[in-house]
Amino acid sequence: MDSILYATADNPIPENHFAGFLEGRGGVKIRYAVFRSKEREAKGTVVLLQGRSECIEKYFETIEDLTARGLWVATFDWRGQAGSGRLIDGSRAGHVARFADYEADLSLFLEKIVLPDARLPFFLVAHSTGALVALSQAPELENRIERMVLTAPFIALGGQSMSQSKIAVIARLASLAGFGKRTFRKGEPSFDFARNVVSSDTRRFARNAAIYAEHPALSIGWPSARWLNETLGAMRRVTHQDHLTRIRIPTLLLCPTADVLVPRKAVGDLARIFRAARLIEIDGARHELFQEADRYRAQALAAIDAFIPGSDAEETSLGA
Template sequence: MDDILYATPDNPVPGNHVAGFFEGKGGVKIRYAVFRSPMPEAKGTVVLLQGRSESIEKYFETINDLTARGLWVATFDWRGQGGSGRLLRDPRRGHVARFSDYESDLKQFLEQVVLPDTRLPFFIVAHSMGALVALSQAPELESRIDRMVLAAPFLALAGQVMSQRSISMIANTASFFQLGGRTFSRDAPGLPFEGNVLTSDRRRFARNRAICETEPQLALGPPTARWLKEMLAAITRVSRQDHLTRIRIPTLVLCPTLDPIVPRTVLNALARKFRAGRLIEIDGARHELFQEADRYRAQAMAAIDAFIPGSQAERTVLGA
């Protein structure tokens, strides 16, 4: 076991890294790690942004893939999940007070860790909720981030018992009456592979489950009403044409076509309004592209390879 990062038998901690904590808004401890590439010349740094309920450990495989390509990886656990500070007395409730707290943590990570301690140029690779935060911050990141890859960005909440509109109304009402810390669903850890909506890969599903069983402090339960309120408001805001027009960072949107959480119709609608964005569909994949079966995951990694400048020729053309 690393002092800060945790290994399981089939998920060892990647080598050549530094890990620690920085202080986020409100004094919340945020766990981070930087993984250096073994290549003699760094091709840049990927800022890897996780989805809801995830942790650094879940991305060890993807981190190894990226560092093998000559890229450094800088990543952190969002407040309220993984190895970062929890926000409620019940640590399993997925909570945030304000969406802007996530944005603040990203800004501080870039300023305190990425800019002084990693290698230019900088790229963002983000999944789900992390991609929503990246989209929200993108107009302010143009001078720092060269390109972004957004995998299944969290721009809808489909596949639920209630409609997204009904969830929004209930979440707003609960928050208004100071019940934002309540959850709408029962905490059910250890759900089986059968019927899961995240991945079709049984091995990776078992690996990720073993992380939470071995290190239960990294696990997270259902989201609170306040979390839902803040996320759904952010989804509405970043999906507007005026916001998307302000984004000039070249962006690749990866769309898993069998994602029941963020339907492909939502991401296709985004692509039509998003001038800086290009959409690639990965046919048959579910929500968690980086945890998917090889035939889907390989397509996602190949798209990243083709999009994020890394070769000498690309650096020459870009003047980097």
């Protein structure tokens, strides 16, 4: 067993990697890993950003897919989850004090690990909350990142019993009243396939459930009020026209049309006012495209192949 990364029976650790811990903002430890391609000439490095509650291990299959294409992959766990430092003693709540802390950790990872130790050019592939961080940080990443792929970007909150605006008010009031570390839901998130809304693939869902069952320290519970307040605030900011006009990194938006967590309409609305972006919808897919059934997942990988220069497909332009 790797001393930093963890394998399960059907989820082996990709070979040819190095891993460690980086000191993030405020001294929080950030677990990272860099996976090298077996190809003699690297075609660049994908900086892979996870969603909320995910871990590096959940992306081993996708990492293998990308390194087989001649790309290196550099990735890390967000603060407060998986193998990175937790932020509330004695609590499993998914928490962050400030959304800017996520951005600071990404910048530090790029500066301390990716720039000196990975291979140019650099691309960014980000899912859900990771895509929200990428959108927020994108105006400052122009000189580092060549292209971005954002899957199911967490720019709106769907699948809830009350409206996003009401949740935002409650989360803000709870944070102001000193209850920011509390969660709104009891119990633990379910790993029951029949109740899940993120993937239609039984094998990948079971594989991911086994990761957390065998290594429970990698899992977290429901998001805290503070996490919701900070994240909803970031959503409002990054979807504003003024922010989007500052992003000049060519961007591909991948929207799974059966996603109940991020409304399809919200991603479509974003694409219409985001001049640097093009939108591809993957019909019938659920939220976690990289954990979906082959017929959906293959479409996501093919779109990445066609968009990221250096992969097998010819380079395409946004104007094509």
